[in-house]
Amino acid sequence: MPDQIEEVKRKLDIVEVVSSYFPLQKSGKNYKAVCPFHSEKTPSFMVSPQLQIFKCFGCGEGGDVISFYGKMEGVAFGEALKEMAKRAGVKLISRKESPQEQQQEKIHGINRLAADYFHFLITEHKIGSVAKDFLKSRGVKEETIEEFSLGYAPSSWDSLGRYLLKKGYSLTDILQSGLAVRKEGGRGYFDFFRGRVMFPLRSSLGKVAGFAGRTLGDDQPKYINTVDTPVFEKGRYLFNLDLAKTEIKKKKEVILVEGEMDALVLFQEGIRNVVATKGTALGSFQIGTLAKFARRLVICFDRDAAGWEATKKGLLLAQSVGMEVAAVLLPEGKDPDEAVLVDRAAFEKLVNSAPPLFDxxxxxxxxxxxxxxxxxxxxxxxxxxxxxxxxxxxxxxxxxxxxxxxxxxxxxxxxxxxxxxEEPLEAGGSPSPAVSLPPRAPASKKELYLLALIFALPAERVPPVVRRITDGDLTDLRLAAIIPALRNYLKSTRRFRLENFSAKLDENFREALQEAVLAPFLGELSAPQLEEEFGLALQSVKLARLQRERKELVSQIRGAEKGKDALGVRRLQKELLKLNEKIELIQIHHGNNA
Structure with missing residues (x-):
């Protein structure tokens, strides 16, 4: 299986896969973009075509093409590997799933069975007629009930739980799926969803991850959702994305509504680029997901001021990542589904002419x-x-x-x-600043910058610049270990190849190498500029080392003076004098080149 994983990665190009989600901008030998996994305005998400990896220097996410796909689609490694293998044309030999993957698969199975159970009740059983009548009163057609696999959760306390137990699932697994809840005191359980129209919530790959249940009347809360589980996280979910994303990609526009009913009626009536939030709050992951597919975001909530205020940070985040955000104000008292059923053409006109969010x-x-x-x-x-x-x-x-x-x-x-x-309002915490090298950066950041310059140089210039680095220049142990390994590699090869060196490097230091290769410090510099910058960076690193040595010498001199060691003081003072001369020479040279 490890060989197959490597074959999948070898046959795919991470730049091509990432670019299928959002645009990348060339940055030296690498590519950069605004990170899709957290809120930021300045690009700190880097992709290396040489090492076939990505890393965000803002939130720390990183990995290869398979982990990138898994993160974007919200699926476990096994599922991501299967999908990437299909794309690469690699036939996988079955592998043993991890305990986490086994549990996720079990919960998906429970959800799939529950969805079938709910759907059977609304389409085939008289107990579900009340739910079907409710949906018809809201303009939902029979074919829509089928397309969305809508269902009905009966009012009884434990009918679903008993059904799932009979199918061989344990109560522990059913409780973990969120479909049942323990009674107070821990004895017994009851079904979480009762007396509600059921909306299966599917992942972008079409798997049932959870459910939303809507009351048949005006009881509150109107909607309840599956609690967070190993396969479902409310803050990362958008209803109908699995069916709508093709049209969203095509139109480069997404309509965002508040509830499942709004989304499915719009979809039913031919407006197929629509998704719904889970509640009014809009998080950075949801915005990142939408930004992958669309340039324009049209929000269509009712006139409830609280709803608009709750989603404000998310909408401003959408603007900050470059999306065009527009707002549709519906007639007083109308929900989107009602407006579309009354006059679809008028609704589409409102969407097309929706004023910018600023207005x-x-x-x-x-x-x-x-x-x-x-x-x-x-x-x-x-x-x-x-x-x-x-x-x-x-x-x-x-x-x-x-x-x-x-x-x-x-x-x-x-x-x-x-x-x-002013501070911009953003979702998901404060924005991560772009990684940069300030004049008085910590030693480790200066050293990381030095290594970044080495690996940005043309291959033929790597050996001569490495020879200029002496033992002891680098103090970060992870980075320092790369230099002797690089020297040894260069002795055994005629031409430096980064991917070969990375493969031969000890795993303990490979992450540090990747961090240096992907570091977003450099911008667009020519080879001569890179080499000149390397010289300055090396001076800075050597100066930092000498200054540390001077500080240690001064401390030793004080100790010798305190111990009345006259010979030791004179010896240390001579060393300090030589050290100060070296520091002065570097400072003069560094100043002339600044």
């Missing part, structure tokens, strides 16, 4: 605060400036700021100064 929030802010008063101006600016801060395009930002200045009757310069002080 929605500006109108909303102006309706709550009087822009004629100082306090009103302050309130509107406080609400709108973070929206502007999140915009990725500077031209768009300037245009909107001019409109804000006009609305508030304030000079643009005043707003620009205030904008500089």
């Amino acid at each position: 929605f929030y500006l109108d909303s802010a102006l309706s709550r605060s009087d822009p004629a008063t100082p306090s009103g101006k302050k309130a509107v600016a406080a609400e709108i400036l973070p929206v502007l801060k999140s915009l990725a395009n500077e031209v768009e930002k300037a245009a909107y700021l001019a409109r804000l200045a006009e609305a508030l009757k304030i000079e643009e310069d005043v707003l620009w100064r205030q904008l500089e002080k």
Whole structure:
């Protein structure tokens, strides 16, 4: 199996696979992009075509083409390997699944069986007629019930649990799937979903990961969802993505609605690029998923102000990663599914002409605060400036700021100064800064930069620059170990090949090598510029080493003075004098080249 895994990776190009999800930008020998796995504005996600790996220097995610696919699609390694093997044309010999994969597969099996059970009740059993009548009253057709495998969870306390137990699943597994809950005190259980229309929640690969259940009346909560399980995480899920993603890719546009009912009715009526959030909050993973497929995000919630406010950070994040975000305001009292059933053409017109998110929030802010008063101006600016801060395009930002200045009757310069002080609102925590090498970077970062420069150079220039590094220059043990290994490798080969060196390197140090290769420090430098930069970086590293040695010598001199060791003091002072001369020479040379 390890040989087959390597064959899959060898036959796939990680750059091609990553580019199928989002665009990559060339950066020296590597490629870079805004990371899809966390919130950021400056690209720190790097891909190496030489080593066929990726790494984000913001959130730390990294790996090969198989782990990238698994992370993007939210599937375990075994499932990712199967899909990548298909793409590579490699036939896999069956492998033993890990305990985690076995448990995930078991929960998927329970969910699949439960979905069939719920679906049977709504389509074949009289007990489900109440749910079918409810769906028909909401405009849901028979074929839609079939296409989405909708179902009904009966009101009885444990009918699903008993059915699953009869099918051979243990109560422990059923509880872990989230379909049953232990009673207080721990004795007995009851079904989690009761008396609800059931919506199977499928992964992007079509596996039933969990369920949403909707009441048949106005009981609250209207929707409940499967709790987080080994195969389902609410904050990472988008309903209908498995069916909608082909149309989303085609149109480069996604319509985002609040509930499952809205999404399936829109899909039924021919608007097939629609997904629904699980609740109104919108997280960075969901935005990253949508940004893979679409350039334009059209949000279509009802007029409930709380819903818009809850999703605000996610929408601003969508803007910050370069998505065009528009907002549809439906007629008072209408949900998207109702609006489409009344007049699909009118709804599509609203979507196509939806104003940018800025317009929605500006109108909303102006309706709550009087822009004629100082306090009103302050309130509107406080609400709108973070929206502007999140915009990725500077031209768009300037245009909107001019409109804000006009609305508030304030000079643009005043707003620009205030904008500089604002923090952009982002989902999933504060944005990760771009990795860079500041003038007074810690020793390990300087050393990482030095190695990054070596591996960015043309192959024929690697041996001569490596010879300029002496033992003791590097203090980071992971990085220092790479240099003698590199010297030994260069003795045994005529031409340096990074992928061969990586394969021969001890596994304990391979991660440090990958970090150096992918480090997003360099930008677009020519070979002579890289070599010149290497010289400066090496001086900086040597200077840092000598300064550490000087600090240690000064400490030894103080100790000798304290111990009244006159000979030792004189000897150490001579060493210090020589060391200071070396430091002065490097500082002069470094200053002349700065």
